Amino acid sequence: MDIANLKIDGARLWQALMDLAQIGATEKGGVKRLALSDLDKQGRDLVLAWGRAEGLQISIDQIGNVFMRRPGRNPDLPPVVAGSHIDTQPTGGKFDGNYGVLAALEVVRTLNQHGIETEAPIEVAFWTNEEGSRFVPVMMGSGVFCGAFSLQHAYDAKDVAGLRVEDELRRIGYLGDEIPGQHPMRAYFEAHIEQGPVLEDADKVIGVVPAVMGLSWYDCVVQGMEAHAGPTPMHLRRDALQIATRIMQETVAIANRYPPYGRGTVGYVQVFPNSRNVIPGQVKFSIDLRNVNEELLDKMHQEITSFVAATAADSGLSISLERVSYYPPCPFHPECVDAVRQATAQLGYSTMDVVSGAGHDAIYAARVAPAGMIFVPCKDGISHNEIEDAQAAHLEAGANVLLHAMLRMAVS
Amino acid sequence: MDIANLKIDGARLWQALMDLAQIGATEKGGVKRLALSDLDKQGRDLVLAWGRAEGLQISIDQIGNVFMRRPGRNPDLPPVVAGSHIDTQPTGGKFDGNYGVLAALEVVRTLNQHGIETEAPIEVAFWTNEEGSRFVPVMMGSGVFCGAFSLQHAYDAKDVAGLRVEDELRRIGYLGDEIPGQHPMRAYFEAHIEQGPVLEDADKVIGVVPAVMGLSWYDCVVQGMEAHAGPTPMHLRRDALQIATRIMQETVAIANRYPPYGRGTVGYVQVFPNSRNVIPGQVKFSIDLRNVNEELLDKMHQEITSFVAATAADSGLSISLERVSYYPPCPFHPECVDAVRQATAQLGYSTMDVVSGAGHDAIYAARVAPAGMIFVPCKDGISHNEIEDAQAAHLEAGANVLLHAMLRMAVS
Numbered sequence: 001m002d003i004a005n006l007k008i009d010g011a012r013l014w015q016a017l018m019d020l021a022q023i024g025a026t027e028k029g030g031v032k033r034l035a036l037s038d039l040d041k042q043g044r045d046l047v048l049a050w051g052r053a054e055g056l057q058i059s060i061d062q063i064g065n066v067f068m069r070r071p072g073r074n075p076d077l078p079p080v081v082a083g084s085h086i087d088t089q090p091t092g093g094k095f096d097g098n099y100g101v102l103a104a105l106e107v108v109r110t111l112n113q114h115g116i117e118t119e120a121p122i123e124v125a126f127w128t129n130e131e132g133s134r135f136v137p138v139m140m141g142s143g144v145f146c147g148a149f150s151l152q153h154a155y156d157a158k159d160v161a162g163l164r165v166e167d168e169l170r171r172i173g174y175l176g177d178e179i180p181g182q183h184p185m186r187a188y189f190e191a192h193i194e195q196g197p198v199l200e201d202a203d204k205v206i207g208v209v210p211a212v213m214g215l216s217w218y219d220c221v222v223q224g225m226e227a228h229a230g231p232t233p234m235h236l237r238r239d240a241l242q243i244a245t246r247i248m249q250e251t252v253a254i255a256n257r258y259p260p261y262g263r264g265t266v267g268y269v270q271v272f273p274n275s276r277n278v279i280p281g282q283v284k285f286s287i288d289l290r291n292v293n294e295e296l297l298d299k300m301h302q303e304i305t306s307f308v309a310a311t312a313a314d315s316g317l318s319i320s321l322e323r324v325s326y327y328p329p330c331p332f333h334p335e336c337v338d339a340v341r342q343a344t345a346q347l348g349y350s351t352m353d354v355v356s357g358a359g360h361d362a363i364y365a366a367r368v369a370p371a372g373m374i375f376v377p378c379k380d381g382i383s384h385n386e387i388e389d390a391q392a393a394h395l396e397a398g399a400n401v402l403l404h405a406m407l408r409m410a411v412s
Numbered sequence: 413m414d415i416a417n418l419k420i421d422g423a424r425l426w427q428a429l430m431d432l433a434q435i436g437a438t439e440k441g442g443v444k445r446l447a448l449s450d451l452d453k454q455g456r457d458l459v460l461a462w463g464r465a466e467g468l469q470i471s472i473d474q475i476g477n478v479f480m481r482r483p484g485r486n487p488d489l490p491p492v493v494a495g496s497h498i499d500t501q502p503t504g505g506k507f508d509g510n511y512g513v514l515a516a517l518e519v520v521r522t523l524n525q526h527g528i529e530t531e532a533p534i535e536v537a538f539w540t541n542e543e544g545s546r547f548v549p550v551m552m553g554s555g556v557f558c559g560a561f562s563l564q565h566a567y568d569a570k571d572v573a574g575l576r577v578e579d580e581l582r583r584i585g586y587l588g589d590e591i592p593g594q595h596p597m598r599a600y601f602e603a604h605i606e607q608g609p610v611l612e613d614a615d616k617v618i619g620v621v622p623a624v625m626g627l628s629w630y631d632c633v634v635q636g637m638e639a640h641a642g643p644t645p646m647h648l649r650r651d652a653l654q655i656a657t658r659i660m661q662e663t664v665a666i667a668n669r670y671p672p673y674g675r676g677t678v679g680y681v682q683v684f685p686n687s688r689n690v691i692p693g694q695v696k697f698s699i700d701l702r703n704v705n706e707e708l709l710d711k712m713h714q715e716i717t718s719f720v721a722a723t724a725a726d727s728g729l730s731i732s733l734e735r736v737s738y739y740p741p742c743p744f745h746p747e748c749v750d751a752v753r754q755a756t757a758q759l760g761y762s763t764m765d766v767v768s769g770a771g772h773d774a775i776y777a778a779r780v781a782p783a784g785m786i787f788v789p790c791k792d793g794i795s796h797n798e799i800e801d802a803q804a805a806h807l808e809a810g811a812n813v814l815l816h817a818m819l820r821m822a823v824s
Contacts, residue, residue, distance in 0.1 A: 242678075267692060
């Protein structure tokens with residue numbers, strides 16, 4: 001077997017995706033499989049059964065992260081790991097997360113089928129509660145793994161019914177022994193649908209992901225004065241909404257001044273008292289700024305801060321701007337990015353670099369090991385939605401890239 | 413007695429206002445006396461008792477409007493009427509409506525005290541359910557009186573508990589015999605707190621009200637495309653909020669192009685899905701345009717219509733603009749406006765013209781008789797609020813103007 005021409009089985013990968021999507025399937029063709037629910041247990045059990053059938057050695061850590069190992073020739077080498085998560089949003093799709101796990105499983109099946117040994121072990125991983133829909137914080141398993149927050153903090157998280165993560169892990173049989181993070185990795189790869197429209201728009205098959213954007217989140221409150229819409233002349237108004245709209249527009253203008261990776265979004269708006277014939281007395285809204293370059297993200301932060309201050313001075317209204325969240329950009333490891341790039345070139349797929357705007361377990365994995373990601377197109381850029389869709393040929397291509405990127409890291 | 417120097421008793425007027433405000437008094441110093449409630453009955457009964465004590469003849473029509481007549485020398489002349497309403501908002505104040513009724517009562521008391529006869533009869537009126545808080549439509553009693561809508565339509569209106577206007581009128585004993593509108597009026601005057609900041613801002617005591625503004629109300633819906641705030645590049649977005657903010661700003665810009673009586677307000681905004689990290693897929697908002705000149709209001713209508721069409725074409729987003737309500741401007745009768753103006757000049761109060769931006773029973777009264785209004789300042793332009801406030805000296809001045817405006821119409 002010429003390893004350079006090795007390909008995964010696209011039909012087998014698709015069947016695994018469809019089989020796993022049966023667990024928690026929704027009427028609209030999506031999946032609802034919330035973290036640590038009975039359905040999550042069924043999904044986990046199915047993936048473990050598939051792993052055992054391939055002879056993989058299973059280890060589970062104390063936050064329920066699962067690693068399924070295919071031994072290498074050299075047991076002293078840390079494994080080359082690939083994975084993602086199998087929990088979904090309440091109205092989630094078949095591919096988000098699941099694809100990264102089953103593409104890794106397909107890599108193992110392909111290696112087994114062709115009897116190919118690797119120098120380093122190969123592992124299929126899935127992380128607990130990436131979505132954060134039922135329990136906060138999001139990316140819980142990988143976050144504990146890399147030390148972003150403590151195991152106890154994660155254990156004490158409760159869902160709306162008051163059920164604790166630790167108790168739910170025990171209940172579904174996934175409270176493991178391994179200490180989170182005590183699991184060296186030679187490299188970590190995560191294949192994922194893009195969750196954006198860039199690849200589809202450019203008609204490319206593989207996105208090489210050099211980095212994940214940093215983000216800066218704000219709450220902004222403009223305080224004006226409620227008054228009757230009729231009797232109050234324009235020059236005597238303190239209309240909070242009119243001033244707020246200037247800042248909403250500037251949020252987008254700032255992003256447009258930092259192409260191609262600047263992002264600016266106002267997604268949440270609350271107007272008080274929100275009555276047709278009352279001039280708004282207060283407007284609260286969110287601001288979401290992102291960039292892949294930390295220096296540029298900081299400039300964007302300074303620009304929104306300055307603009308809000310200038311708008312307050314100009315309008316005479318009180319305006320507060322509070323930064324409520326900040327994550328710096330996460331560049332992936334050059335070795336992993338390069339492995340993905342070379343594998344893509346070797347396989348001849350059309351490709352482009354796509355910076356990830358969304359969070360992934362790979363961000364936390366990157367804190368403790370060389371990490372990289374592979375994106376494939378998703379229909380209309382839509383995810384976290386039951387109509388989330390992807391083409392079998394693209395999913396197959398992404399898994400082939402994963403196979404060869406892992407082989408590059410596992411033999412060297 | 414030199415009639416030209418006749419003055420009302422400001423202390424007596426204030427006491428009447430405070431006494432009536434006890435019925436439904438709230439802890440915060442306001443009044444809650446909803447139309448046709450037990451408290452409304454108590455308020456009505458008190459005002460009728462005061463009227464009877466002054467020897468007034470009381471008639472009640474089928475929608476519960478009350479007229480209390482002081483005969484004139486010539487019983488064939490239609491009466492000069494003044495009044496307003498005594499129902500309040502759920503968190504209403506002491507002066508809105510009540511002032512117009514009790515200022516008219518104070519006029520009668522003053523005439524009685526000084527034994528002054530008028531040629532035409534003088535009447536104190538109050539109209540049913542002006543506020544519209546409990547039953548829709550607003551300005552119900554005056555609306556039925558002038559034929560804006562039918563008695564049956566008003567009778568069938570229900571509150572949130574399902575109680576009907578007709579039944580509640582009967583229950584509180586104010587379902588009268590007189591056919592609404594079968595009550596000729598020589599003129600109708602209404603004294604009222606301004607409900608806006610104009611007099612206070614200009615430091616004037618009396619507002620002569622030449623007209624009530626017309627209004628044009630719209631629902632606007634901008635349809636974009638929901639997408640993740642991170643993975644979606646700026647140039648591939650269809651951000652409904654960003655496009656909506658242009659229209660929100662233009663609403664105010666249009667009003668500013670038609671000074672001094674143009675008004676433009678966006679009071680209600682609903683963003684979907686209204687999540688911090690999702691680009692808004694749809695924004696619904698209200699537009700409120702007003703002007704005192706119908707031709708200018710029509711130009712404002714054409715401008716917002718054109719702007720929305722141009723914005724839809726420019727952005728490629730679908731935008732709907734639906735006019736949901738329209739009231740033409742209501743100029744008051746020159747004879748009544750002039751009577752108020754001359755009375756003010758004669759009394760030497762500082763004055764200015766103030767167009768009413770809010771609705772009043774006088775608008776409907778103006779459809780069937782010469783009508784006019786008198787405004788006095790209210791603190792910070794605030795009404796429909798328990799902190800609504802007005803100065804006793806201003807209320808006294810307004811009642812003096814009402815007295816002399818009525819005398820002008822009642823003797824001529």
